[in-house]
Amino acid sequence: MEKYGVYVPKLIKPKNNFAPGHRACTGCGEALAMRMAFKALGNNVIVANATGCMEIVASQLPQTSWHLPWIHTLFENTAAVASGIESGYKAMKRKGVAVPENTKVVAVGGDGGTLDIGLQALSGAMERGHDFTYICFDNEAYMNTGIQRSSATPFGAVTTTSPAGKKSFGQFAWKKNMPAIAVAHNIPYVATATHSHPFDLMEKVKRAVDTPGPAYVHILSVCPTGWRSATNTVIKQARMAVETGMFPLYEVIDGRYRMSLDLPKLKPVREYLKMQGRFRHLSDDIIAQIQARVELEYQKLLEKAKDGRKAVRRKSYPGIAETPVR
């Protein structure tokens, strides 16, 4: 983003804790977002990973892409596993067992593992107030099993279980508003991010982890394989998602919404939709419906963010050294 200038990338440590050599598809936006997120978080992190693309591509006995302590158990229970890790550390520390100080617990899952099958475990963990961060890498369908629709799949998109046909225009439901569900748990920090805005992403993830209590970060991750789009436009697609209002970037700090970008005018959603094969079948009528809905939701969001400009900011974000505080 403009305000960082050209020198900021040089301040970011080159070390990747989510290392190359994994088996993600060409142009995978999720692997890119994962790499950025864990670059920002440093070494003092324990990762609980849900079953999904990122688990499968990065771990195959006897290899791993992770330079961090990492655990995968199941699909829907990752937030609960993170609760256990956090509680185990808390109890052992209190009882004088030698464990590393300030260890952060980060749970990661895809949209299926978060919005669908893992929602209960996540809700429970947020409600109980564990000190952990949950990052949802949202590629808008069950990509690992072969592009089936999830509750994060956008209206009108074609997946293998929401195909377009004579009587169907694809996904029939609107994308579930997971960040709002997280906000409804009254947790101290919620944010949306995507990999077209890397410093914003890294800053938000870092801020989430530094926030005591539960934090939730929802990261849109472009999946060229599942979205039927060109691998060389992955960054551009994410940027268009932001600039058309399909995926607005914002933070919710202690319940107060704050937009991350000032967009005087949204680009037409058609600009975003036309980049992806999953929307190719859409009629003008459906596109108009999407346009109207996106504008409505964006207005609602701006309304919520009206008082949020003065949202309390936390001061330092050590993973990204000397980041200018706005």
Add this chain to the structure above:
Amino acid sequence: MATRIGVEVSIALADAVAMANPDVVAAYPITPQTHIVEHLAELVANGELDAEYIPVESEHSAMSACLGSAATGARTFTATASQGLALMNEVVYVAAPMRLPIVMAVANRALSAPLSIWCDHSDMMSVRDTGWIQIIAENGQEAVDNIICAFRIAEDRNVLLPVMLHLDGFNLTHVIEPIMLPEKSFVDKFLPSNKYPLPLNPDRPVAMGDFAPPVIFTEAKWAHDMALKSSLKTIKAIWDEYGKAVGRHYSGVEKYHSDGAKTILATMGSMGETASVAVDELRAEGHDVGQVRIRLWRPFPFEELIEAVEDADVLVVLDRSISFGGPGGPVASEVKSALYNLEKRPRVVGFVGGLGGRDITVSGFKDMVMKGIEIARTGSGNRYEIYGVRE
């Protein structure tokens, strides 16, 4: 010196868990496990137990939180029953091959439908092949002693497997029994702090739960099977050590007048005591009857069982659950497979009874034994019989 006190078994069990000083207890309430976790929550609330009590939103998350906690090296306990165990089934399968030394008490209860809150063993049989160590108590004292042994067994470097302690719902959990709780000083000595070899620790990163391609999966299962089978030796050694210290001795199979007996009744769980009274009466009436009680369900104590029953003519086995459309009860199946390769073996007669809390009285057991002898003699009858069906 430990004194004998009259106390509800669930309360005594929770007190014994507290003596083991767990770091994390994650549990979801379900009848008839509730008194155990309620008492633990109370001990934590009163500062008598320094632990994190995670009041999870489901049993699935209870076991999941236990995975996370045990993976950090924290001593971890949970308890459940019936539907709760069924809901967490997926996670129960994960704990053992990941070698996470979780201890879980299961207040045995029937599985729905129809809904029943009362005891049978269908829940514990549903997790038979999850690769956990499964110990089943016959009375409250056994439950208390074995929950302490369970932590020691689970965390032993030569074992590192999760342990389930089964105690029959209501028949044990809700009765007041005279129980000797061991001295805290003894437990502290008997149960050293948990030294999990490779915990999740940023100073020494490990990857846990990678997926296995076909070229590794078989070996992983083989290793798990070897670990479970070879845990038998350690379990026995720990029981011996405990027995020497407290004077209460445990074994995989307990014998009661079974040496030289022509007919042996095999039971598992709380009904064993009623069955023992029946055995006493039958012996007084001149019948040559003994009893074996199976205490260790996994790893199955094949050698001990064979040694205990091989010279008998008839072995009557009571199961408190049923494998529908199959060979009858799972205990009888297991016993049959244990004996199959012997040159001379007793004839095994299986009964299924005590389902969903149905009682079997002393005269019921006597009737069952006599019936079993008759079936064995005439060679007639079905593969198994559901005992006490009201037609």
